[in-house]
Amino acid sequence: MKHFISLHDVQNVQELVQEGIRQKANRFADQELGKNKTIGLIFFNQSLRTRLSTQKAAENLGMKVLTMNVGQDSWQLEMEDGVVMNGDKAEHVKEAAAVIGSYCDIIAVRAFAGLKDRDADYQEIVMEKFRQYSGVPIINLESATRHPCQSLADLITIEEVKKTARPKVVLTWLPHFKPLPQAVANSFAEWVNQTDYEFIITHPKGYDLAPEMVGNAKVIYDQDEALKGADFVYGKNWSSYTHYGQVLSTDPSWMITQEKMALTNNGVFMHCLPVRRNLKVSDYVLDNQSVVVQQAANREWSAQAVLKTILTNM
Numbered sequence: 001m002k003h004f005i006s007l008h009d010v011q012n013v014q015e016l017v018q019e020g021i022r023q024k025a026n027r028f029a030d031q032e033l034g035k036n037k038t039i040g041l042i043f044f045n046q047s048l049r050t051r052l053s054t055q056k057a058a059e060n061l062g063m064k065v066l067t068m069n070v071g072q073d074s075w076q077l078e079m080e081d082g083v084v085m086n087g088d089k090a091e092h093v094k095e096a097a098a099v100i101g102s103y104c105d106i107i108a109v110r111a112f113a114g115l116k117d118r119d120a121d122y123q124e125i126v127m128e129k130f131r132q133y134s135g136v137p138i139i140n141l142e143s144a145t146r147h148p149c150q151s152l153a154d155l156i157t158i159e160e161v162k163k164t165a166r167p168k169v170v171l172t173w174l175p176h177f178k179p180l181p182q183a184v185a186n187s188f189a190e191w192v193n194q195t196d197y198e199f200i201i202t203h204p205k206g207y208d209l210a211p212e213m214v215g216n217a218k219v220i221y222d223q224d225e226a227l228k229g230a231d232f233v234y235g236k237n238w239s240s241y242t243h244y245g246q247v248l249s250t251d252p253s254w255m256i257t258q259e260k261m262a263l264t265n266n267g268v269f270m271h272c273l274p275v276r277r278n279l280k281v282s283d284y285v286l287d288n289q290s291v292v293v294q295q296a297a298n299r300e301w302s303a304q305a306v307l308k309t310i311l312t313n314m
């Protein structure tokens with residue numbers, strides 16, 4: 001594995017999940033691997049988990065870490081080629097990525113969807129520009145369409161918690177008043193489609209994800225029906241893909257509550273966080289029926305498995 005931009009960069013998903021579990025059990029075993037190597041963490045958007053867990057993972061492997069918030073710490077970056085740069089963006093990504101690449105052995109980038117232009121978002125322009133111009137391996141810390149470090153942590157968590165070999169996993173849309181990206185849901189679907197879990201996606205009509213992400217998953221528009229017998233309830237809000245970036249519904253009946261969880265097979269609630277309490281999921285579910293903190297803790301081992309694999313192949 002050279003880059004980790006999407007699932008398509010991964011040769012063997014199960015092996016990477018197992019590497020994460022091994023790193024967790026023996027977190028300082030590979031401290032020499034990253035010695036004298038530097039990772040740059042480049043953020044176009046806010047973060048709590050991704051920033052701290054990736055820094056921690058890199059340090060566990062002996063790496064040095066540089067972190068930069070684009071636009072706050074640095075100049076704003078122009079992504080388009082051939083434009084007259086007479087606006088608010090003082091630097092082009094061509095120079096910026098090449099310069100950061102000269103200081104770093106690996107660059108990890110977070111750049112959310114703009115949610116205005118579907119084609120532009122799904123072309124993953126920021127990831128592609130960094131890959132093209134930096135000359136070093138690129139890790140996706142949540143891009144316009146995917147969040148693979150999160151999805152890997154999600155699979156590690158399911159493997160740790162599951163009580164049956166082939167659990168029933170339900171990805172459910174949750175209500176939110178703001179338009180949020182599809183990245184986490186897309187990526188979760190893509191990764192779960194690589195497992196042999198029973199996998200169902202449920203959301204109101206108009207919220208269908210991109211067909212290439214849905215794959216062979218079963219889509220059910222009735223949430224109660226979908227939740228029946230679930231072992232894992234993975235909640236996430238996303239804005240519409242078909243009516244791109246729009247909020248078509250804020251229906252509060254889609255919030256996950258104790259009553260909804262009663263439909264499941266004594267299931268647990270999962271969410272990538274941050275999550276808004278009593279808007280997307282009730283206090284009771286988060287405090288008594290969720291594994292969200294374990295899931296977030298596993299971001300460290302997900303990042304460490306990815307970094308180890310890239311460092312080993314450098």
Ligand SMILES: NCCC[C@H](NC(=O)CCC(=O)O)C(=O)O
Pocket residue numbers: 142178180181183184237272273274276
């Ligand atoms: N990295 C985890 C999720 C990040 C982002 N959530 C958010 O922006 C939530 C913001 C809010 O609730 O105001 C998303 O959905 O992709």
Ligand SMILES: NC(=O)OP(=O)(O)O
Pocket residue numbers: 046047048049050051142150272273274
């Ligand atoms: N789950 C996740 O990516 O969290 P942050 O946005 O806080 O990094």
